[in-house]
Amino acid sequence: MTLEISNLVGGYSQVPVLKDVSFDVKDGELVGLIGLNGAGKSTTINHIIGLLTPFKGTIKINGTSLTDDVKKYKEQIAYIPEQPIVYKELTLKEHLEMTMLAYNLDQDAAWKRAHQLLKLFRLDNKLDWFPDNFSKGMRQKVMIVCAFLTDAKLFIIDEPFLGLDPLAVNDLLNLISERKKQGASILMSTHVLDTAQRYCDRFVLLHDGQVRTEGTIEELRQAFPNAGESLNDIYLTLAREGDAS
Amino acid sequence: MRQLFKQRLVIHLKEMMKYLRLVFNDYFVLALLFMIGGLGYYYSNVLKTLHTGLWWAPIVAIAILLVSVQLGRFATLVEDPDYVFLFPQEAAFFAYLKRAFHYSLGLAIAVQVLFWVLLMPFVQVTMQTTATDLYLLLATLIILKVTWLNTDFARKYRLNNRLLSNHFLFRFLIPVVSISLSIYLNYWLGLALAIVALGISYYSRRNWSRYPIDWKVMIDDENSRMHTVYQFFNLFTDVPMLQGSIRRRRYLDGILGRIKLIPKNTYLYLYAHGIIRDNEMSGLYFRLMVIGTVFLVFVKGEILPIFLSLLFVYLIGFQLIPFYFHFSDNVFVHVYPITDQYQMKSFQRVLLYMLSIVSLIFAIAVIAVNFSSLMTVVGVIVAEALEIWAFVYLYIPRRLARSERTR
Numbered sequence: 001m002t003l004e005i006s007n008l009v010g011g012y013s014q015v016p017v018l019k020d021v022s023f024d025v026k027d028g029e030l031v032g033l034i035g036l037n038g039a040g041k042s043t044t045i046n047h048i049i050g051l052l053t054p055f056k057g058t059i060k061i062n063g064t065s066l067t068d069d070v071k072k073y074k075e076q077i078a079y080i081p082e083q084p085i086v087y088k089e090l091t092l093k094e095h096l097e098m099t100m101l102a103y104n105l106d107q108d109a110a111w112k113r114a115h116q117l118l119k120l121f122r123l124d125n126k127l128d129w130f131p132d133n134f135s136k137g138m139r140q141k142v143m144i145v146c147a148f149l150t151d152a153k154l155f156i157i158d159e160p161f162l163g164l165d166p167l168a169v170n171d172l173l174n175l176i177s178e179r180k181k182q183g184a185s186i187l188m189s190t191h192v193l194d195t196a197q198r199y200c201d202r203f204v205l206l207h208d209g210q211v212r213t214e215g216t217i218e219e220l221r222q223a224f225p226n227a228g229e230s231l232n233d234i235y236l237t238l239a240r241e242g243d244a245s
Numbered sequence: 246m247r248q249l250f251k252q253r254l255v256i257h258l259k260e261m262m263k264y265l266r267l268v269f270n271d272y273f274v275l276a277l278l279f280m281i282g283g284l285g286y287y288y289s290n291v292l293k294t295l296h297t298g299l300w301w302a303p304i305v306a307i308a309i310l311l312v313s314v315q316l317g318r319f320a321t322l323v324e325d326p327d328y329v330f331l332f333p334q335e336a337a338f339f340a341y342l343k344r345a346f347h348y349s350l351g352l353a354i355a356v357q358v359l360f361w362v363l364l365m366p367f368v369q370v371t372m373q374t375t376a377t378d379l380y381l382l383l384a385t386l387i388i389l390k391v392t393w394l395n396t397d398f399a400r401k402y403r404l405n406n407r408l409l410s411n412h413f414l415f416r417f418l419i420p421v422v423s424i425s426l427s428i429y430l431n432y433w434l435g436l437a438l439a440i441v442a443l444g445i446s447y448y449s450r451r452n453w454s455r456y457p458i459d460w461k462v463m464i465d466d467e468n469s470r471m472h473t474v475y476q477f478f479n480l481f482t483d484v485p486m487l488q489g490s491i492r493r494r495r496y497l498d499g500i501l502g503r504i505k506l507i508p509k510n511t512y513l514y515l516y517a518h519g520i521i522r523d524n525e526m527s528g529l530y531f532r533l534m535v536i537g538t539v540f541l542v543f544v545k546g547e548i549l550p551i552f553l554s555l556l557f558v559y560l561i562g563f564q565l566i567p568f569y570f571h572f573s574d575n576v577f578v579h580v581y582p583i584t585d586q587y588q589m590k591s592f593q594r595v596l597l598y599m600l601s602i603v604s605l606i607f608a609i610a611v612i613a614v615n616f617s618s619l620m621t622v623v624g625v626i627v628a629e630a631l632e633i634w635a636f637v638y639l640y641i642p643r644r645l646a647r648s649e650r651t652r
Binding site for chain 2: 049051070071073074075079081085087088089091097098100101102103107130
């Protein structure tokens with residue numbers, strides 16, 4: 001059990017955005033976090049990466065919570081933010097160095113992997129450039145390369161597909177499946193539902209700060225027999241129901 | 246529209262107050278008092294050595310007054326989205342701009358009076374003048390400034406007026422001629438020229454509202470003006486609105502390359518790269534270093550040079566403090582599996598290097614000028630070393646602990 005969230009209540013100020021959220025991500029599993037804008041996806045992610053402190057409830061990664069051991073907890077996470085965030089003052093090469101430094105990676109092995117990743121995302125000739133001047137898609141690739149440089153056990157990926165070219169989307173999905181096979185867990189939030197349906201093992205549907213439902217696509221179909229076949233149909237039905245209630 | 250300006254002004258003044266409070270904080274006021282006292286003392290000493298008839302005195306006076314006239318731009322307080330949201334209101338915008346003009350004028354006149362007051366003793370000592378002459382000079386200065394601002398106002402409209410858009414004429418040539426006339430020939434003559442210029446610049450103003458506004462110029466002007474203001478505040482505190490530009494500075498890669506790539510150096514790596522490449526930071530450091538060195542080169546004495554070098558090292562160190570939080574908006578420093586016990590250590594190390602370099606340069610300047618006084622030579626080295634130690638290891642941890650709490 002890599003990630004285990006139980007009874008999480010949390011948010012930015014005193015007013016909770018998340019009301020009693022519980023779900024888990026098992027080893028070697030890709031879980032899709034689905035929800036409307038403002039449903040609490042990013043808030044959940046910010047809690048997992050330790051940017052926000054839970055009001056109530058616990059978040060554990062392989063049995064360790066942030067309060068138990070900061071270092072051990074964070075070593076296991078790699079994060080790809082929705083808006084690429086780069087250091088203005090560092091070149092691409094230095095961003096990679098920074099990641100190696102922060103995650104204490106073996107330089108030689110990490111650089112070997114870095115060069116493969118850079119080649120894959122066609123960034124290998126831009127090592128001395130400043131990513132701050134890159135396009136959104138290219139900065140997104142920098143984030144991906146940095147994240148997949150690590151040996152993280154849990155990848156938190158926030159809406160990765162926007163701005164990426166189709167080739168890069170495909171490569172990212174391949175990287176994800178490769179890591180899955182090695183036993184890593186991935187939590188990915190996205191609005192691109194048909195891709196999610198094809199690749200995710202399970203889904204957590206957030207609505208209004210609560211887990212509306214969770215399960216595999218089969219389980220969702222059985223739970224909501226009238227909602228339709230595809231994840232898209234089921235999700236739309238649930239979202240409309242949720243708004244009506 | 247008048248209401249709009251009022252609102253904007255209230256917001257603007259609130260913001261300025263916020264920064265001014267930060268500028269005039271605890272220790273800085275003390276340092277400032279010493280600096281003003283020292284400079285005042287120096288000024289009065291210099292005045293004692295002067296007498297009437299010095300050939301360079303009028304030129305210095307003209308140069309200083311000319312600088313004074315250039316200070317204070319037209320603060321329109323417009324914002325980027327204004328040209329989308331306010332363009333239907335363009336005709337009414339003249340009323341807004343007029344309010345803004347009066348506000349800017351008030352500030353600019355205060356600056357003129359200040360310069361005039363500061364320069365008066367110098368003029369009285371070096372030239373033969375009566376009290377009336379000096380008041381006439383003040384009037385000339387103010388009228389020149391009104392004209393200056395009014396042409397800056399005209400610039401915001403597409404007037405197609407060659408004369409009014411001639412900045413060289415109104416901002417430089419007329420002030421130079423007018424002030425020179427005053428000082429070399431007759432104060433009434435200078436004033437007369439200034440009044441004529443004012444008349445020309447005001448002549449068509451009533452009709453301006455019928456012309457289209459040049460939004461791009463207006464917004465660019467205002468942004469550049471605010472950038473200058475923020476840059477000033479950035480001397481004293483961290484200004485979030487100021488997005489510093491980045492320089493590669495490849496020639497310093499050698500220094501950066503010496504940082505060992507081990508996890509406890511994560512922050513050291515960040516701080517070192519940041520401080521070298523962030524123009525806002527390194528520019529500030531460099532500017533203060535140059536100003537300090539220039540000061541020290543001109544100051545002879547036993548204790549005063551030591552005191553000044555300490556003051557400048559403190560000022561520079563103080564400027565670097567907000568850099569501690571420079572990366573805390575970046576989510577990754579929170580995600581990385583590093584504990585923050587090394588953050589302080591890394592920051593102190595970077596500070597130690599930065600301040601040591603400055604101190605070394607200051608010490609060289611002080612020693613080169615005062616090499617005959619053993620007391621000064623030894624004193625500056627010992628005092629600077631002690632100051633750096635106290636600043637980095639005693640003051641910084643406490644100061645940052647306090648900032649951390651109030652953040």
